Amino acid sequence: MPLVGTGRIIEPGRGCAAFNAIQLEHVTAIVDGAQAANSPVVLQLSHNAVRYHGALGPIGLAALAAARAATVPVAVHLDHAESPELVREAVELGFGSVMFDASSLPYADNVRATREVVEHCHRHGVWVEAELGEVGGKDGVHAPGARTDPAEAAEFVAATGVDALAVAVGTSHAMLTRDARLDFDLIGRLRDTVGVPLVLHGSSGVSDTDLAKAVSAGMTKINIATQLNKEFTAGVRDYCERHPDVVDPRKYLGAGRDRLAAEVERLLSVIRQ
Numbered sequence: 001m002p003l004v005g006t007g008r009i010i011e012p013g014r015g016c017a018a019f020n021a022i023q024l025e026h027v028t029a030i031v032d033g034a035q036a037a038n039s040p041v042v043l044q045l046s047h048n049a050v051r052y053h054g055a056l057g058p059i060g061l062a063a064l065a066a067a068r069a070a071t072v073p074v075a076v077h078l079d080h081a082e083s084p085e086l087v088r089e090a091v092e093l094g095f096g097s098v099m100f101d102a103s104s105l106p107y108a109d110n111v112r113a114t115r116e117v118v119e120h121c122h123r124h125g126v127w128v129e130a131e132l133g134e135v136g137g138k139d140g141v142h143a144p145g146a147r148t149d150p151a152e153a154a155e156f157v158a159a160t161g162v163d164a165l166a167v168a169v170g171t172s173h174a175m176l177t178r179d180a181r182l183d184f185d186l187i188g189r190l191r192d193t194v195g196v197p198l199v200l201h202g203s204s205g206v207s208d209t210d211l212a213k214a215v216s217a218g219m220t221k222i223n224i225a226t227q228l229n230k231e232f233t234a235g236v237r238d239y240c241e242r243h244p245d246v247v248d249p250r251k252y253l254g255a256g257r258d259r260l261a262a263e264v265e266r267l268l269s270v271i272r273q
């Protein structure tokens with residue numbers, strides 16, 4: 001029961017947090033935080049995290065094992081996959097969902113590449129998210145001005161068969177300050193036009209108040225990475241400053257992990273309405 005497909009915990013009209021893990025400490029902290037909040041959660045690994053490890057297998061299998069041992073529903077998702085090969089590997093490992101990110105391609109190429117991924121994933125019962133409108137910041141260049149056009153988004157969903165759509169509504173990836181200005185009117189129009197759950201990327205740049213408003217306006221899956229890394233790093237830094245002679249990684253990584261878990265629990269109470 002605890003490892004579930006993403007489609008099982010994404011309910012239109014209700015917020016669902018999706019947290020990015022980089023290493024094992026993130027994985028266990030995300031599950032611990034969700035259990036403390038008694039909330040379902042999406043545990044996701046990005047293509048960049050896979051590049052960091054050099055392979056999907058070790059960290060992917062760890063995430064799946066942690067999900068299976070959890071006492072709350074946990075979905076394991078591949079985030080921002082840029083290659084169909086990585087998608088196929090995640091499907092074989094047992095991931096319940098993937099995000100295929102061809103958002104930097106011209107519209108027609110994005111449709112063609114995404115449709116092929118959807119056909120493969122749906123044959124295996126795997127849920128697919130794609131992106132239209134290109135949320136900025138992945139390359140370090142913030143572009144909060146990007147916007148997804150509702151009519152084009154509806155056409156894209158119909159042409160590809162995706163189960164959820166990431167849209168550009170004012171966020172940018174990897175913001176260190178939580179002062180993004182969301183286009184709530186556009187979120188409402190996308191919700192009314194698109195017909196599948198909407199995904200907010202770059203949610204670390206959004207204040208608690210606006211995260212809650214975004215869910216009320218129509219966003220469903222709320223992706224958060226940088227905010228957790230800020231808390232994890234602060235926990236490690238604080239521990240090392242207070243214990244300059246410590247050399248056992250379990251001490252300082254454990255301090256980071258505890259802080260990350262507390263932030264997951266806190267954010268779930270903001271997002272899961």
Ligand code: G3H
Pocket residue numbers: 020079080172173174175200201202203204205223224225226227
């Ligand atoms: O796909 C992951 C997210 O969009 C995370 O973005 O690091 O700005 O929270 P963030």
Ligand code: ZN
Pocket residue numbers: 080173201202223
């Ligand atoms: Zn993202």
